[in-house]
Amino acid sequence: QVQLVESGGGSVQAGGSLRLSCVASGNTGSRTYLVGWFRQAPGREREGVAAGYIGTILGDITSYYADAVKGRFAISQDNAKKTLYLQMDSLKAEDAGMYYCAAVDVSYRSAIWYRSSEYRYWGQGTQVTVSS
Numbered sequence: 001q002v003q004l005v006e007s008g009g010g011s012v013q014a015g016g017s018l019r020l021s022c023v024a025s026g027n028t029g030s031r032t033y034l035v036g037w038f039r040q041a042p043g044r045e046r047e048g049v050a051a052g053y054i055g056t057i058l059g060d061i062t063s064y065y066a067d068a069v070k071g072r073f074a075i076s077q078d079n080a081k082k083t084l085y086l087q088m089d090s091l092k093a094e095d096a097g098m099y100y101c102a103a104v105d106v107s108y109r110s111a112i113w114y115r116s117s118e119y120r121y122w123g124q125g126t127q128v129t130v131s132s
Contacts, residue, residue, distance in 0.1 A: 002026045002033075002121045006101050009126030012091055020086040020126060022101030024054060028082055031055055031107040035084040038116055039128070041097035048114030049099070050075050053106075054084050064113045069095070093132045098125040 008020040022035055036051035052063040052075035063075035074087040088095065102119035104111050111118040 004123035006123045006126040011129040024082040033103045039097040051113035096130045100125045
């Protein structure tokens, strides 16, 4: 079993920045995980924001972004800490919501990063509020 814990949410003004962290623990082994960030605002469906990999021996730094956040958000990782970060800059009111990280073992399979049904493990979420 893998546990995910998010942190870093908060309240900022439009144009501000936040950095979210997603720490994986438990039976992660030496596997490769695709870790995605999803957000959900009241009355809206959960949507994929960005994703990256942790745990890869080759240090894969491939990352994926939704069009709405390209150029403003950035994924980074610390494999030793089994942590994936989401740096969010130039925040807009529409970026507000509950942010969740999710993970799926992709050691022997691929996954579509923006599809929430692909993920097996989910964190509890961290709230992001953006005031205009």
